Amino acid sequence: MTVMTRTASAHASAATADEGGSWLTTLADWTVSLMDTIGPAGAAIAVGMDNLFPPIPSEVVLPMAGLAASRGSFTLAEAILWTTFGSVAGAFILYLLGRWLGADRLRRIADRMPLVTGDDVVRSVHWFEKHGSIAVFFGRMVPLFRSLISIPAGVARMHWWKFGLLTTAGSLIWNSIFVMAGFLLGENWHIVEQYAEIFQTIVIIVVAVLVVWFIVSRVRELRRGRSSGPGTAPERSGSA
Template sequence: MTSSTTDTSWLGWLIDAVISLMDIIGPIGAGIAIALENLFPPLPSEAILPMAGIAAHDGAFGLWEAVAWTTLGSLVGALALYGLGAWLGLDRLRRIAHRLPLVDVSDVDRTVAWFRRHGGKAVFFGRFVPIFRSLISIPAGVARMPLWRFAALTTAGSLIWNTAFILCGWFLGSGWHIVEQYVDVVQNVVIVVVAVTAVVLVTIRIRSLRAKRGRDTASEASDTPTDELPVSSGR
């Protein structure tokens, strides 16, 4: 499989690198690329997976091999982040949060509590949400979700996601130029999503901290004793 893209952006370079990797080591290259995508969320699987489908269409390897290796790559990347969360643990994460600006220890406790209630759905459906599908593995490790359950849910969600995009590439086949036209679009969407998410989270956090300071100030003012005025005896 060879690329005809003339795109000089980082995403165009990424696609060329993935194609070269698949040319050298076949579907294992696609699996490695997807594992890295899990570890570095800005890398878009939406651009990588169709390349594996196109390569399978061109006979470089079988369709089932593309699905199997990319799903394995998703699982390996997710397990690495799960391990990071387990290594951090709740106590260590609290200490880190205490030192970070715009982060409160209670935020960590609420996140872990939320995950313990909805963790299964978050891990499975999170595989369909860019960036979130990587980050969700960390609280799974912190909350010590049973490893077999995490692996099963991750594999199931990844299998659906990967198969859908690989089939897109498979059906496109030689129509590589169709994908090429949308390289810049995918790149810009990824950048905008990351930037907007960061801005929204920081804004919400700053407002929350300001409101908390306001409540604390009001509470301190109400608790401050006032000087008692002398009472006249009336004489």
């Protein structure tokens, strides 16, 4: 184990004791060990996993790549390029999943689910066809959405080269910010962790509010439909 790993592990252990065993600190310690073992490719793997498993926050993984670069394990440019490669690779896996699912298959699945209809899928695809470029680019800079946005891009069959360019551009900006933060902060990378947790919590709360709003709105629509159904039936039979 190199000096960089020992220092980072010791710092992570101290942070764990102070914070009551934060799972983010454990993740950061594992990320540093991975990068120390296989170099910048380890950063690509960690960031790729962040795309496939949204609960793994890139806001913690990326600063660790910057920390490793500051310790001389690899250069800052390598940290940024490899993490961006990992982001794009992970995004394309989900993009291909979306293309495999397709709009027709998703519509059939939606028709079998409560509170969701195939028309919701159609409207979502139409919206994505109009605003997909903006959604993919800026979606790469929002926790949770940075992973999920790849699936509707595949469902809407966005051109692979367009998806790749937008994903690369958005990921490059996002990754550069956090890798640079880890590079400049060094062993004080945990400062980024604190703000990352706040940012991710805000996004989760916003998503939860939107989900609740959707459920309440859909339940109200269903109730209005049921209450109006019996009332309209007699009028149709009478007019006949």
